Amino acid sequence: MKHTPAFGILVLHFLIFAIVNQNLNPHPDMLDHWVWSRYLSFSYYEHPPMIAWLIRGITFIGGNNETALELGSQLVTLSILTLVYAGTFRLYGIKPALVTLLILCSMPYFTLGSIFLHITQPFLIFWILALFLLIRFHQQPANNWLLWIGVAAGFGALSKYIMLLFYAGLFLHLLLYHKTRKDVLNPWFYFAGMLSLLIFIPVIIWNAQHDWVSFRWQLEKGTSGADFGENTLAFTVGHLLLFSPLWALMGGLGIWWLRDRLVEARSPESVITVISIFPLLFFTVMSLKGTISDPHWANLAYLGIAIMLGKELLWRFQKKTLYVLLASGLLINVALTGTVVTHALNPLFDWMPYELKNYDYLKNNNVPQATLEKLRNNDERLYSTGQYRLHLKQILSPAEIEEYGGLIQKTAMDISSDRLTRVLEWDKTGEQLQQLLVQNGIPQIAFIVSREYQLSGALSFYLPHQPWPHSIEKPERNLWSPLDEVKMGPSIFVCELQECQGGVVDFYERFEMPLRYLGEIETRRYDRMVRNLQVYELIP
Structure with a gap:
């Protein structure tokens, strides 16, 4: 019964965000991954295949519906929290593990973020496994642990390419300490790498067959396209809010408190610090020039912070002070997530971009x-x-x-610039679109075309026959919707009102075929417009 408090926390987490889910729809990026799951492959344009395989398993059990995706997302997040709790328990004991769990549950990323199923969730499971296996290797050096690391890292690479940073951090840790430098010559580290590569080979083969498109896209995203330093401030402020400024501050203090342990090459703290903080430094540097600097990429650092603070806070603070600190973290999380959800449902202030294009x-x-x-x-x-x-x-x-x-x-x-509207009323929009199609005598379509892939992917999920989406902006993604088949139809083109004039121009450039205007659908939440779509039929 010693794990009863942890079980209670996890159950409460599930119930709270299952209720929150009832007021929101899955994010279009999540529904885009659902589209991937309908077309199983060894890789995709942007990412490796694990998220598609995972969602395929979820929908095989629960069906292609919101409930299955929402429950699946919650269960995957709870698996991450449980795995961290179990690893910290094995490392430090029951009380530090419980503190670590409470720290994670006071971060918006691991609470409100749990309602969205995305590529990072399965990746985190394998990263955490590899991290605790590496700690175990340094505590009880035995080469079999390295082979298990190879397996975990291999499946992590099938989830997200940045699993490569684990091996970079692993060797960086070995080289930083005189006592472990000789381990660089240990062939079992390289056997582990080869095992990871063997597991990852399907992705390499797929990319070789598709002109290395996924690797090229990742490289271009990370190294070009933005003015120097343009995204760094947004990345830094973003992860401070996403993971809580309190735990960023306490994480910095924790590393200072643990400085004596960090000089010990094989201590868990030195392994966790190097493996976890290295990705944060890497992405901060990359944000200086990269086109995209997503704050959630800092998740690995905050996982490490939570694990180390679990023990350190118990040792540093009396019980009353610790309770106040944890309660403060939870209250900050409630304030941040509550503000986001409230503003999404009923805006708290007047912010909406306006620019006339159509x-x-x-x-x-x-x-x-x-x-x-x-x-x-x-x-x-x-x-x-x-x-x-x-x-x-x-x-x-x-x-x-x-x-x-x-x-x-x-x-x-410019409704699309308000990211919070992206999780509202998609089911209503789907019903309106289907009614419009029926009124125009085309109740069932095979393809739905849009300039941005998120729009057609989301609409695909909510239409009764779930047509295949097709992206004009990123044609490399259209594995499931070849251009010639889309032209044959029956197909429709949809665009958001504000950008539709430019969207129609892009359509004609790509398709070189006529359109028939079917009408518009306007989705409202009370007196607030959350979506206006213009709908056209492709005329073969």
Whole structure:
């Protein structure tokens, strides 16, 4: 019964975020991975195949529905927390393991983040396994542990390419300490690497057959495309909020407190610090030039921080102080996650980008040419409804605002820039789209085309016959929707109102075939527009 408190924490975690899930839809990126799971492969355009295989297993058991995906995501996250708890228990005992679990449960990433199933979750399982196996090797040197590391790292690489950083950290740790440098010559480390490579070979073969597209995309994303330092501040502030500024501060203090243990080559603390902090330093450096610097990439560092603090906080603080610290972490998490969920459901402040791009839509809705010219000559990007209304008052007459103001405002609203709307009302949008298709005499389609892959992937999930999505922006992704088959149809093209004028141009450049306008669907949550889609039929 000694694990009863941990079991209770995990059950409470599950219940809280199962309830939160009832008010949100799966994120489009999660639904994109679901599309992958329908077309099993040894790799995909951006990532290795593990997430697709995992979702295929989940939907095989639970079906292609929201409930299965949401429960699957919760269970995978609980598996990560349980694995960390078990490893910390094996390392330090029951009380440190419980403190580590509470620390993780006070980080938004491991709580609110648990409602989304993404590529990092299976990766974390194998990274954590490899980390604790490496600690075990340094505590009880035996080469069989290295072979198990090879297996774990191999499956980790099938989940996410950055598993390579584990081996980089492993050898960095060996080289940093005089006592372990001789282990660099241990052939069993290289046998482990070869075992990992053997497990990873299907991904290499797939990439060789597809012009190394996945490897090239990862390299370009990480090394080019942004001005120097442009993303570093966003990356740093982002991970401080995503994992809690409290635990970032305590993690820094913890490393200072453990400095005497860090000089011991084979201590668990030295292994955890090097293996966990190295990726954070790597991604911080990469953020100086990379196009994408996602704050959740810092997760490995915060996992290590939680494991080390589990023991150190018990030793450093009296019970009352420790309770206050953990309670503060939980309250910060409640404040952060509560603010995000509340703002997603009912915005707390006026923030919405506005930029008019779709003049064709206004013209087709009888907005006079003189009014359109005023809008073109005074176009700028604004960031709130209040600002945009004031902007219109400054350039249009009262009569124009009364007649066309609402239409112009709707057309300029860049809803896709508000990331929180991406988890709202997709089921309603799917129903509206199906009704529109039935009204136009095409109740079942084979393909759904959009410029961005997330839009067609999400709509695919919520349409009754779940047509295959097709991306104009990234044609390399369309393994399941060859261009010639999409042209044969029956297929539709959808675009978000604000960007649809440019989207139609991109469609014609790629498909070189006519479209028939079917209509628009507008999804609202109470009096708030969360989505407006323009729908076209491809005419063979």
